[in-house]
Amino acid sequence: MHGRPRKAPTQEEQKASSLKAAKLRELQSQVLHFHHNKIYTKEAIELSAKLLESNPEHYTFDSETIQSILDEELRVVENALKKNFKSYGAWHHRKWVLSKGHSSTDKELKLLGKFQKLDSRNFHAWNYRRFITALKKIPDEEELQYTTNMIYDNFSNYSAWHNRSVLLSKLLDKQEKGYQDKENVLGEEYEFVRNALFTDPDDQSGWFYHLWLLDQTLKREPLFLSSWPPHGSNLYISHDGYLNGQQALPVLHFQSKVKNSSTVTVECEHHAGGDLNWTPLSANKCGFSPAWLTCLTFPDEVHSLEACPVTLSVAHFPGITSSSGMPCSQTCHVYFTVSATSGDQEHSEVQTVQISWNKENFKACATESQEENLLKSLCKLEIRKENKPTTPKWSIEAVSNEIAHCQELLSSTDCKIGKLTLARLLMARVTLISYGSPDGETGVHYEDILALYHDLMKMDPRHLCYYEDEYSLVLLKQVTSNMGSLLKHCCQYRESSSPNAKPYSCLRLNGLSLSRFGSMEHLLWVQMLDLSHNKLRSVEGLEPLQLLSCLKLSNNRICNFTALEPLKMLKSLQVLDISNNEIGAHTIDTRRYLCSSPLTHAVGFEKFTDGDDVECKNHWEAYLLFKDLNLLQLEIVGNAVVDEQFKAFLAKLMPALKWLDGEKCH
């Protein structure tokens, strides 16, 4: 029933429907009268049955007729469904009646057949079918055949494909006969859906199923990718500076979002902070995050700590699970040492000079420099891993096979969802190879993937934002894929006016059309990040960069302060440049959903309901953000929201702020 234009009702139709509505209202008030006076007589039931038959959307009355004969109930529901077979209430009530053990399930299946003939894509009917088949204990395999038949009938049927994926997941999980070999089952399904894709590439239902298959092919345990400090390194901590006092803050970064229930063991003799808690570095509140942080505290009296060894063991524990429920099974150990450098007065001063981001202050990374060595260790990810899992050969083959077919299809058909799938497949292959392919297969063509997304942006401007995001992820993956390409974007920053200041390890990713972040596992070391002249709408994904102290976000597309919420997790952040963005430019902001924690009123809202600070109320978004940031320097000029009053508000809000738009303020 989709894609059919709605006709304007004629005058007679309007008249008839208003007549009908009047009748319904009368019925409805009568039924409500009975309901309020608790009259559950036969007459009342009949009346409510009449109402439900003509308008099944009245769920309130259903529960009232509990005393009625259940068979009669089924008849009522059936008639109601004939009127409107998309009524949630009616289907739900039918389930309720059935759960009382009445009516034969065979009859129900027959009825379902009728409804599915009327509209084979009706998801209510499919949903009810799953309920009935569970009740009747029809084997999943039989139902799978049913979906096959429905798909043969018309393969533009999301519901049928979806049910197929549900059934196959069950069969594969249970390892039923004929379904033990995931490789074969998925191979046949790829072949099945391929016929649909080639027959009508413009139909999306098959592509969605294909995406599910790809997901099944890639499905595997989460991998531990990197840590800060890196394995084998020596970390210097000082009483001050960018690490807060006598603390080391190790970060673990995984390949996908994981849930972590403290199953990482930490061995460190000097740790004085009691139990170690791991905090997810992600702005969303669901508990899954690719990066996790903990805090090692060293006693104050240890002023010169000499190479205190720390070992982090991510062992085979069920505590780390991916969002799809796969536990991390590898074992790896990260070993590093921590040294405290006390009394180094050079660094003890708080930052005294403005960060200017001037060209002359950046210095390309010299070969053999400290940074390069650092990067080397990061890129190689030399983490001691035991039983490191490799990608099964078949999944790489399956993906390569799909790539070939997709390319064949695209050679004769210009189809956007095909291009998107090809891009996804190529990226999937990259991911699989990065796990470690058994053949040591390489040959990653990031350029091809980027070109595909570029095409898609032109072909399908309605989904521009999505393509930009994907493009960004691929680009970042490319940049971080090897030492050489990453080094091109690295440099050292040293303020020329204060030659004694500690240099920052800087990464410049400006002017790359980025709209989203990824590949953070390679960037945990970054202290200074230039993201100016991109297309960023939010800073979600930056959270793992715990060393970051200077962030430049000028000339992006950030349009509200909520989009900057993730910055609160960057404990070292001191310098922020958000000039020339779009904050305050959109009075009605439809892009707010892009922020992971939009309007979480729970945080500190009560504060300005007590006092009646008018400015707080007017700028509550800014208030919620900046009250938790410890900024020394802020550039905010060039946003619609900024005026003198607002700047005064900010200065008041952040007493530690030294420079606001280049002017000294405290």
Added chain:
Amino acid sequence: MDETTSYPPIEPSNFDLIVIGTGLPESIIASAASAAGKTVLHLDPNPFYGTHYSSLPLIDLITFLQSQSQSESQFQATQTSDDYASVPIVDRPLYSAVEINSYSSEPIDNSRKFNLDLAGPRVFLCSDSMIDLILKTGINQYMEFKSVDASFMGDAEGKLKNVPDSRSAIFKDRGFSLTEKNQLMKFFKLVQGHFGNENEGDKISEQDLESPFTKFLTKMGLSQKLKSIIFYAIVLANSDQENLEECKDIITTKSGMSRLAIYHSSIGRFPNANGAIIYPIYGQGELPQAFCRRAAVKGCIYVLRMPIVALLKDKDDGTYKGVKLVSGQELFSPKLILAPSFTIPSTLPPAAGLANSHDAFSVAKEKVARGICIAKTSINSEVANCLVFFPPRSLYPEQITSVRVLQLSGNVAVCPSGMFVTYLSAICDNAEEGRKLLSVAIKVLFSVPISGNS
């Protein structure tokens, strides 16, 4: 026997229109004229409706066929009346050559359970204009249809391959490569786009429309296999479209596209029909009969078993005035419709005011070879009613026209259940060529002859 008593007199004797023969065109005209309020007399010398469009029991069919070979029709003695010149009419044979073989007596024992099409069969595309007419006149209340379950392409080895004629059939098909599936569906979409009126850009250029369809299909990148399917199983071409020099009915892109469009709009027109094609239960003879019933309801007078011996012509101006029945009675009307199964001996000039719907019939050079086989097994065990197409050159190199086969089963009430009636037809130049075409196809289809009647 006294003729005048066995043939009752007809009252009145003046009509607006007299129609002789109850074939499909005549029945439609009779029905239309009666509905328009004219007084119509519909005569047929046969004891059954339909003339050459009827479906007969086996024994009657055999009798009819046998009569064909001997009927060198004899002139009736013509008596001239006073005012009118009498023009004798004679039956025209339907078949020029007939051959009957029997391998078992079982079919003939069940003779009455057969409804065999005399000169058919005719299947209908659901979007055919005939179906529109049936629905418009409401005669669908007198007849029922059943869908033909499947179409196949046949080859010399007897292998039957599904015809992927719709989106879901293309999806299901296992015989084609993915690219071919893609190309075929793309082409179907192109046809839809051409006839859809949404976008001018989807229309096919005038130049392409006038070019031979085969060139256009090649231009669209369709493989030989796909072209063959489109030509012979969907567009229903008769002769070899690849051989443009010798082909007698080159299909232009324009007509090919419109035939394809009708085929596609047929799929799914009626929710209870599986494919594009339907066939009337009890045989195609139901169709003229239904129109006759419709005409009778509107006041048309029917007289069967009434031979007509002559037409009456005005002696002065040579215009047609009426007919003379075998009973000797003379009936008058200003207009007459004469079925093509009758003819006026060529020595006599035809009368003005007389319409013979198929004048071209007498000069037609092409003949149609028809075969009817009765078998006890289906040519494809999975389906009961199906079509098979043998494209030109698929049976033997010299085959220049396509052979079409329709198998029907007991579920359309044309034969006892458990038996199958298979009709074959092909266009040919002469009886010998026709016999060869059909016999090769029969050999391929029924490699083990069980029982046949051809």
